[in-house]
Amino acid sequence: MNDQTDTPSIKNARILIVDDEPRLLKSLCDLLTEQHFAPEQALGGRDACNRLRAEPFDLVLLDLRMPEVDGHDVMAFLEQHRIDVPVIVISGEASFTSVSRALRRGAQDYLRKPYDPDELLTTVNNVLQKRALEEAHEAVQAQLQRSEELHRYIVNTSPDIVFMLDNEGRLCFVNDKIESLLGYAPSELVGRHFRHLIDEQDIRRGLQALEDPDISADNPRTFELRLKTRGSRKPNRHFEITAFPIGDNPVNMLPSDGVAGNTRDATIYGSARDVTDRKEAEAFINFQAYHDLLTRLPNRALFQDRLMLAMTQAERKDQKLAVMFLDLDRFKVINDSLGHGMGDRLLQSVTQRLGGCLRGGDTLSRFGGDEFTLLLPDIESREDARRIARKLIDALKAPFQLGEHEVFVGVSIGIALFPESGNSIDELIQAADIAMYHVKASGKDGYRFFSDTMSVDSAHRLSLERDLRQALVRDELRVHFQPQVSGSSGDIVGVEALVRWQHPERGLLYPRDFLPLAEETRLIADLSEKVVELACRHVGRWIREGRDDLRLAVNLSPIQVDHPRFVDNLMECLTETGFPPENLEIEITENVIMTDLEQISRKLRELAGHGVRIAIDDFGTGYSSLNYLHRLPIHTLKVDQSFVHGIRRGEEGACIVNAIVAMAHGLELDIVAEGVETDLQLAYLRNLGCQQIQGFYYGAATPAAEIERRLFGRRPVPTAI
Numbered sequence: 001m002n003d004q005t006d007t008p009s010i011k012n013a014r015i016l017i018v019d020d021e022p023r024l025l026k027s028l029c030d031l032l033t034e035q036h037f038a039p040e041q042a043l044g045g046r047d048a049c050n051r052l053r054a055e056p057f058d059l060v061l062l063d064l065r066m067p068e069v070d071g072h073d074v075m076a077f078l079e080q081h082r083i084d085v086p087v088i089v090i091s092g093e094a095s096f097t098s099v100s101r102a103l104r105r106g107a108q109d110y111l112r113k114p115y116d117p118d119e120l121l122t123t124v125n126n127v128l129q130k131r132a133l134e135e136a137h138e139a140v141q142a143q144l145q146r147s148e149e150l151h152r153y154i155v156n157t158s159p160d161i162v163f164m165l166d167n168e169g170r171l172c173f174v175n176d177k178i179e180s181l182l183g184y185a186p187s188e189l190v191g192r193h194f195r196h197l198i199d200e201q202d203i204r205r206g207l208q209a210l211e212d213p214d215i216s217a218d219n220p221r222t223f224e225l226r227l228k229t230r231g232s233r234k235p236n237r238h239f240e241i242t243a244f245p246i247g248d249n250p251v252n253m254l255p256s257d258g259v260a261g262n263t264r265d266a267t268i269y270g271s272a273r274d275v276t277d278r279k280e281a282e283a284f285i286n287f288q289a290y291h292d293l294l295t296r297l298p299n300r301a302l303f304q305d306r307l308m309l310a311m312t313q314a315e316r317k318d319q320k321l322a323v324m325f326l327d328l329d330r331f332k333v334i335n336d337s338l339g340h341g342m343g344d345r346l347l348q349s350v351t352q353r354l355g356g357c358l359r360g361g362d363t364l365s366r367f368g369g370d371e372f373t374l375l376l377p378d379i380e381s382r383e384d385a386r387r388i389a390r391k392l393i394d395a396l397k398a399p400f401q402l403g404e405h406e407v408f409v410g411v412s413i414g415i416a417l418f419p420e421s422g423n424s425i426d427e428l429i430q431a432a433d434i435a436m437y438h439v440k441a442s443g444k445d446g447y448r449f450f451s452d453t454m455s456v457d458s459a460h461r462l463s464l465e466r467d468l469r470q471a472l473v474r475d476e477l478r479v480h481f482q483p484q485v486s487g488s489s490g491d492i493v494g495v496e497a498l499v500r501w502q503h504p505e506r507g508l509l510y511p512r513d514f515l516p517l518a519e520e521t522r523l524i525a526d527l528s529e530k531v532v533e534l535a536c537r538h539v540g541r542w543i544r545e546g547r548d549d550l551r552l553a554v555n556l557s558p559i560q561v562d563h564p565r566f567v568d569n570l571m572e573c574l575t576e577t578g579f580p581p582e583n584l585e586i587e588i589t590e591n592v593i594m595t596d597l598e599q600i601s602r603k604l605r606e607l608a609g610h611g612v613r614i615a616i617d618d619f620g621t622g623y624s625s626l627n628y629l630h631r632l633p634i635h636t637l638k639v640d641q642s643f644v645h646g647i648r649r650g651e652e653g654a655c656i657v658n659a660i661v662a663m664a665h666g667l668e669l670d671i672v673a674e675g676v677e678t679d680l681q682l683a684y685l686r687n688l689g690c691q692q693i694q695g696f697y698y699g700a701a702t703p704a705a706e707i708e709r710r711l712f713g714r715r716p717v718p719t720a721i
């Protein structure tokens with residue numbers, strides 16, 4: 001007897017025997033049980049349908065001719081209910097129509113009754129085995145499909161671009177990732193050479209890496225390339241590529257979401273990881289190390305590096321070079337009063353204007369704060385440097401618009417030439433720095449070349465700064481007074497307080513010797529306050545002693561005016577010294593006003609409200625708009641002495657004086673002419689209707705005692721001030 005039921009897939013197979021004859025059912029059941037199958041019986045077609053609907057079977061042995069529901073009906077039922085079970089028909093009916101009908105309905109085989117047990121078992125085994133094989137095949141297929149889907153998923157969701165190249169370097173597979181990273185659809189790349197993707201500058205390197213003879217699966221090549229993008233802001237992105245040959249066993253990339261050409265031709269497998277962010281971070285860190293982020297200019301380190309290189313080249317070619325040290329004038333005041341945001345914007349605008357004056361090889365760097373250094377690596381003569389310095393100064397002359405504020409900055413430039421001013425980087429920069437300080441000391445907004453005598457001065461500067469701090473503590477400051485005289489009567493109508501410093505070793509020092517330093521070190525605010533207090537005490541006493549109308553004019557520094565408590569401080573000083581506000585005239589320069597018109601205007605209005613008068617000092621010399629004259633509570637214009645001196649020379653200076661006086665009359669402002677020294681100047685000014693005169697003609701600034709004698713025509717009263 002044929003016994004194949006050991007095959008694990010068919011042993012214990014559940015077989016439903018369907019017949020309307022219980023005897024036949026039993027004998028078949030016994031036969032199958034003996035062969036280790038698990039047979040079940042259905043008496044008739046209806047019973048069979050119920051059983052088949054309720055539970056799964058591996059095989060049905062089906063009689064065709066049965067009352068009510070016959071074998072054909074059962075097969076129709078299976079088809080209708082999509083019950084997938086093989087059927088062997090066992091029937092006494094042997095007509096061709098019936099057999100073919102059963103086979104067309106899907107019966108696997110046909111046995112005629114009475115059946116031969118061996119034949120039946122063989123048929124059962126065959127059908128079951130075929131069925132088992134089909135199931136195994138389906139399972140493998142399903143597994144394959146799952147694995148392929150997984151594979152495809154992994155490739156297409158890979159964070160990297162995965163690609164394959166044929167031996168000509170053409171892409172024969174590329175995954176979807178390329179679309180999101182570079183903007184190309186995989187389908188348009190397959191068949192094209194890999195080089196079309198590479199940034200022009202990297203093509204050689206990229207192809208060389210792939211052609212390396214040592215490259216193998218065990219020794220892949222890893223290299224960085226820029227790949228071209230499409231439809232992106234960035235023209236390329238950086239990738240780290242790992243590639244190796246896949247020899248005779250190419251991975252078969254089936255056409256899927258990623259697109260493959262003929263992957264059988266693939267000889268190189270590669271993945272490309274996007275490292276743009278890392279590259280950009282590295283570039284930024286590198287940039288940051290050598291640049292100033294605000295202005296994007298080279299920083300001190302890069303400047304020194306370039307200077308070193310330029311010096312070596314200049315030496316070799318026997319050429320000159322120039323180093324300039326630039327320091328902005330009035331920047332601190334603007335920065336403090338308008339805030340750091342505006343200060344930053346100003347620095348950026350200044351950088352732009354300065355940059356506009358330079359040539360390609362020049363290096364402008366931000367040295368820190370409002371200091372810049374400039375390297376001119378190739379100059380013929382001093383004259384070249386001078387020309388550029390003038391250009392830089394002119395470039396900053398026009399006002400800067402910061403939001404609604406119009407501000408003015410100047411620049412002081414020190415110039416050091418190589419090789420005469422120094423032989424090392426430090427020497428050259430220091431020399432330019434020293435020269436710059438000399439510009440500051442002599443009135444700012446200009447340029448100076450370094451000379452050897454300056455280095456001695458800078459040593460003095462340090463000790464002077466120390467001394468100046470001491471001077472405030474040790475009461476070494478003195479106030480001298482210069483008379484302001486009525487043009488018509490010749491009477492003293494006011495006095496201007498001018499500071500002097502009684503230096504313990506160097507004697508009496510004038511403002512030009514120490515005020516620039518006081519401004520740089522911001523000691524000017526304390527100094528000016530001290531002077532105002534001393535002057536108020538002296539002049540206040542003279543007022544109380546009968547000179548009720550005597551006016552006291554005091555100079556205020558920009559830093560002092562800028563202080564948020566400026567008005568309060570000044571009013572407190574007047575109260576403390578008992579000085580009448582209406583006898584005080586504060587002198588400010590146009591440049592102070594122009595730093596922040598809004599804020600200054602508010603403060604001046606407040607002071608004017610208390611009766612304090614306001615004078616514009618050095619009128620006509622600042623770079624300003626006349627617009628402010630309407631907007632501020634101004635009482636007096638002081639004509640700068642340079643214009644008054646012009647009267648002597650005639651023409652231009654005199655014309656300006658005419659214009660200023662006419663304007664002051666038109667605006668109903670008082671006018672004080674400064675620096676009057678000669679009869680000619682006096683006569684000219686009187687003739688113009690200039691009310692008040694100040695200058696050596698009527699006397700220089702003198703100590704209080706001297707002026708007191710002139711005011712009261714008596715010996716000075718010893719004073720405890």
Ligand SMILES: Nc1nc2c(ncn2[C@@H]2O[C@@H]3COP(=O)(O)O[C@H]4[C@@H](O)[C@H](n5cnc6c(=O)[nH]c(N)nc65)O[C@@H]4COP(=O)(O)O[C@H]3[C@H]2O)c(=O)[nH]1
Pocket residue numbers: 482497498499510511512515527528531555556557587617618641674675676677694695696697700701
């Ligand atoms: N050539 C010539 N010069 C004359 C004549 N008459 C007066 N001067 C000088 O011209 C300057 C006039 O003062 P300023 O324009 O306010 O210019 C002042 C002022 O801007 C500043 N300054 C003086 N004292 C103080 C102070 O206490 N505080 C502040 N913040 N600045 C001061 O220093 C500048 C220079 O002051 P000084 O050296 O005292 O110089 C004074 C004065 O001595 C003349 O006929 N011919």
